[in-house]
Amino acid sequence: MKGKRVIAGILLVGILALTLTGCKNTDSSKKETEKPVITLGSDNYPPYNYLNEDGVPTGIDVELATEAFKRMGYQVNVVQIDWEDKKELVEKGDIDCIMGCFSMEGRLDDYRWAGPYIASRQVVAVNENSDIYKLSDLEGKNLAVQSTTKPEGIFLNRTDERIPKLGNLISLGHRELIYTFLGKGYVDASLRTIAAEAGTTTGTIYSRYGGKEGLFSAIVEPVAKEFTGIFIGVQEKFHAIESDRQAVSLDDYAEDGMKQLVKYMYAHLEEFQILVKSSYGTRFQDFVEHLVELETDYTYKFMEAIGLRFKDGKPLTKNFMHIMNKALFESFFEVIRHDMSEEEAWEYIEMLEKYHSAGWNIIYGECCSIND
DSSP states (O other), X not given: OEEEEEEEEESOHHHHHHHHHHHHHSOTTSOGGGSOEEEEEEOXXXXXXXXXXXXXXXXXXXXXXXXXXXXXXXXXXXXXXXXXXXXXXXXXXXXXXXXXXXXXXXXXXXXXXXXXXXXXXXXXXXXXXXXXXXXXXXXXXXXXXXXXXXXHHHHHHOOSTTOOOOSEEEEESSTTTSHHHHHHHHXXXXXXXXXXXXXXXHHHHHHHHSSHHHHHHHHHHHHHHXXXXXXXXXXXXXXXXXXXXXXXXXXXXXXXXXXXXXXXXXXXXHHHHHHHHSOTTSTTTTHHHHHHHHHHHHHHHHHHHHTEXXXXXXXXXXXXXXXXHHHHHHHHTHHHHTTOOHHHHXXXXXXXXXXXXXXXXXXXXXXXXXXX
């Protein structure tokens, strides 16, 4: 479980080989402003790389890279990147190389390596009063890691027999910036507090995200869009089947759709905890309401497809349908509000789906009739 901090360059071998050859042959006596520029990408990772109060990259990695490239005859331009995008950024030529907490193990053929410069190891950090003392104590527990890193691979793949099976592995794309939102909610989490608790500066957050709202959006918007896309995809697949098969297929499609949504939600659990628990005061506070509106529209579409129509005098209005669907989705996200495990969540949601399905069958029977 040992890892190494390394400088890495991606396998655009032709371009990179020329760049490295140029490094060796550059006249080191040239003035700094005349030297060619290497653009180095790294994520915010204090104390190795972060922006100071003036928004200037600083830290151990920045100092090491600046000195190393200076000796080879280069200027270095350090830019902050999203670590998940590192490979794509180098392949596209947006940056020349990457530097960061990056293990060589298992990646030797994926990158052209400059070699390790710091030896380190992976550790699991727990609260002081935790009852977790060894790896085996993590069995069934929830563990948070940074996405696309060595620890994520260790616990996902479990190729080492010492690695226990977790309850949930939470992969974080913004690990250092999310905890204040979870603890305080959006409204009460000031930008200064977020920066202080993340060990960074308000200037860093403004530079990368444009402020608190931009930061919140960067965390939750990708999962909110993907979740909504999965929901719409399930609905469209269902409504594409023949109308005479929709009534008998409804429960199966509903169950399959719920499984897809639960699986995605727990694969991005930390982001959904923020989205569900802490989005008041943001444009995402109506996330559930948007899903309810979609579900209501699709409910009407289903009724039209199978020929259901309202009986006179029966109160099956759009408002009533909206209320019923709101009850479903609010109940669905209770698994997040109550910190259920994925296994507990699915047991709960299975019963919830049966409850609502039975209720709708009664409502349809009493308030609707089939068109002749």
